Amino acid sequence: MSDQKNDSPFFIGWEAKTPKPIGAFLKKTALLLLVSSLVVAGIVTVLQSTVSTGRFDFGNVQEFTGVLIKSPVPMLVADKEVEGEKIFYLVGPMKYGFPTDVAEKHHLQQVTLKGTFIGDAQEAMIEVVDGSVASAGQAGANPLQVSDLGEVTLAGEIVDSKCHLGVMNPGRLKPHRACAINCLSGGIPPILVAQTADGQIAHYLLVGKDGSAIHDDVLEYVAEPVELTGALKVIGNRKALYFDPSTIKRL
């Protein structure tokens, strides 16, 4: 296929020396391939656009005190701010939600618990250490006010709250779909990541129309552009959408 001449240099791998013209060519070609590959590495790194501000303080277990609330999803209203936050969603280790029996047992009680901070600029969460929740007082009133903002239609992407708030970053879109499905199946609350009119990212906790937790009902829509219609409420300072999962529309 190639046109060789009688004096064409010929490479034989087991020979001690590579013919000089081939050696010179090899040096240039290897350098070109190496530099091109490293340029590709640089370009691909720089152009990533899905990394968020969320973070997970892996290995830094802290003690939190406050009132535990079981619904619409397990939360802790802390006695004092941690990382500028007082309201924390609660989840279990790995890809599991906070145990419902523990939430039921300590509902509206003052508690102490140990866990790891997860959060971004908007919301925070605690990955609670198994068995670390202890009662620290009697049950009282719900410290969170709920205000109803009426029916809204929102467009965005359904993700699992734990990964998106910082355990995995990037923790959304197609490559993360499998993880989100596993997390939601394990009881981690879903949130809708939507873009506001001014281009900001907003989070909406997703709960059933009657305020019940939803997980499996949204699995098939994870990481896809969707439109949801429901009642928008503010719980404390957290926005939540109460909606019927059977009305989800793919965009």
Add this chain to the structure above:
Amino acid sequence: MSVSYKSVGWNGFKKRYDLILVIGVVLFLAIFMAVGIAIYPTVTAEILLMRATAIAAITLLHIILLIGPMARLNPMWLPLLYNRRHLGVTMFLTAFLHAVLAILTYHLGGSVNPIVSIFITDAGANMSAFPFQAFGFGALMILFVMAATSHDFWLVNLTAPVWKTLHMGVYFAYVMLVAHVSFGFLQAETSPVYAALMGLGALTIGGLHLRVGWGQKSLDEELQDNSDEFVEVCKVSDLTENIPLGATVGEDRVAVILYEGDKISCVSGVCQHQNGPLAEGQFKYGCLTCPWHGYQYRPNDGASPDPFTEKIPTFDIKIADGRVLVKRKPNPAGTPVEPATCNHR
């Protein structure tokens, strides 16, 4: 019963080749990680490493697939082909690390078996949920089989045609990886530069293979229709001393070689080792030498010099009116054939 195969000869060339390869992969990963963490301090390290290993593996795969056709078009590329199996194994290991990180990160820690999770979380009804993980898993399995059978031990035991067919699986793996990237990463990271890089890579690889395949097709068709017992493959004046000329006789690729001044022989054009193109080699040290790994065969009997045992078929040959005529039916491998003689030019 025993088999004979040669262990890897760690000559200086292979050591330099592997050193540059390792430095290249380490630098690639280091640059990706360092720049990534500098620009995105909140990024999860394992996800960044997962991406780094993925991009490194597919970049290596492109280089691997580039070397074959480039070596056919320009023999100066042949040294890169000589040790290409080490590139392949390195690429597999890098891709394997990517897969392990993806399974640990996305699939482990839930209620579903991580391997099962790869498939049941992958199915979707539309483009944004179109399966991509299964493509990656399938490609990894092909690459594993290739890496595991890359040693000459398997080449000898499976025989070159079977081994070669098995290793053609790299093209299936490549197509599956293009689908894996296109339906996965490119659905999230939407910069057109990513799609352009992937498209450019696929077009380059596809275009080069088509170019080389077209040239080989012309060669293969050259003498297909001639039904005579002896067929003309070329004129004596077409031959250059020590440089074989490739042709197709019947269904066999052959190499016709003028050597030692006036001798002309014809042997199979397919190396017994990895089915390399002997007609693109040279006559060196008294033997027709394969351009891929330096395997050698005597032109008059198709046998490798002692102590090697490889043999290729020979063809009866004669000269008439300045034309080189080769018998259509090959002789059994290693059969001595008296060379034709000529008054060259």
